[in-house]
Amino acid sequence: MEYPGNLFVVAAPSGAGKSSLVKALLELDAKLDVSISHTSRAPRGQEQHGREYWFVGKDEFKAMAERGEFFEWAEVHGNLYGTSRAAIEARMTHGEDVVLEIDYQGALQIKQLFPYAVLIFILPPSWEELQQRLARRGDTDPEVIAHRMENARVEVAQARHFDFVVVNAVFDTAVFDLKSIVHAQRLKYAAQRRNRSAVFYALNLP
Numbered sequence: 422m423e424y425p426g427n428l429f430v431v432a433a434p435s436g437a438g439k440s441s442l443v444k445a446l447l448e449l450d451a452k453l454d455v456s457i458s459h460t461s462r463a464p465r466g467q468e469q470h471g472r473e474y475w476f477v478g479k480d481e482f483k484a485m486a487e488r489g490e491f492f493e494w495a496e497v498h499g500n501l502y503g504t505s506r507a508a509i510e511a512r513m514t515h516g517e518d519v520v521l522e523i524d525y526q527g528a529l530q531i532k533q534l535f536p537y538a539v540l541i542f543i544l545p546p547s548w549e550e551l552q553q554r555l556a557r558r559g560d561t562d563p564e565v566i567a568h569r570m571e572n573a574r575v576e577v578a579q580a581r582h583f584d585f586v587v588v589n590a591v592f593d594t595a596v597f598d599l600k601s602i603v604h605a606q607r608l609k610y611a612a613q614r615r616n617r618s619a620v621f622y623a624l625n626l627p
Contacts, residue, residue, distance in 0.1 A: 424513035425615050427606055428535060429453075429520040431599075432528045433543035434573035435498075436555040438589040442543060443522050445596045450603060456509055456521050459485065462500035475505075493523070493530035498572070502527065516616070518603070525579040532582075539606050541599065542583040546590035548573075 433439035447453055457471065461479040470476050477485070482501045486494050494503030504521060512519050521531070531538050545551035551573060555566045580586050585602050589595040606612060614621050 424510070424537075425516035426513035427518045427603075427612060428509065428513060428531070428538040429518065429541060429603060429606070430528045430531055430538050431520060431522050431541045431543065432525045432576075432579075432583070433589075434545070434551065434576040435569045436551050436558070436573070437543045437545045438554070438592065438595070439522055439543050441592070442587075442589060442595055442599055443520060445592075446520070446599045446603070449596070449600055453518050453520050453603065454512060456504060456512070456519050458521070458523065459491070459503045459505065460500060461502075492534065493527040495524055495526040495530070497524045497526075498569070504531070518607075525576050525582075529579070529582060537611070539585070539602065540583040541585045541587060541602060542580040543595070544577065544580060544586055544588045545573075546588055550590075 431439055431443055443455065447455055457473070457475055459475040459477055459482060461477060461482045464470070464473075464476055468474065468476075479501060482494075482503065485491060486501075486503060490506060491503035492506040492509055494501060496502075502523065504523060504527065509519055509521075521527075523531075525542070528540050532540055545554070548570070552566065552570055555561060555569055561569070587595050587598045587602075607616075614626070
């Protein structure tokens with residue numbers, strides 16, 4: 422089914438800067454809205470229920486998954502993450518553009534369910550820089566960093582399945598690249614036909 426709104430799905434290995442980039446993009450684009458995922462993990466730092474994530478217990482999460490309430494869900498670093506189907510469809514039906522921050526497994530699931538989704542993968546400029554960024558967080562021990570670097574090699578290999586790739590070497594440049602992808606998607610024929618239907622009708626365009 423085609424919706425008036427666009428769905429942008431952003432994935433990246435841990436430490437690549439996905440969350441910071443999406444936050445900056447949302448500040449620049451008032452037409453974009455972020456979808457808040459559900460997770461079984463505990464809140465970190467200043468995270469709040471309903472702001473960064475909907476925090477639920479593992480049993481509750483699994484029950485929601487069995488009821489088909491998630492667009493996609495996956496286990497990442499031992500925790501469960503899922504995207505609410507109803508929340509996404511409601512926003513897009515009303516013409517809103519939605520951006521999701523999820524792992525590559527969820528992104529590929531969504532592409533199968535919703536072919537019009539735009540998949541964007543964020544790459545670090547190098548393995549060395551990714552490791553330094555993880556270390557600079559200051560809240561992860563060497564074993565955790567090593568595990569995330571191992572996972573990152575698997576995740577980065579999936580970038581070839583995405584529609585767009587942004588290399589986060591210079592933050593401002595990466596934000597500009599993200600913004601350019603969103604703008605270009607809105608100008609595609611199918612998107613313009615959905616959102617400017619009166620113009621297409623007046624011009625007898627299919």
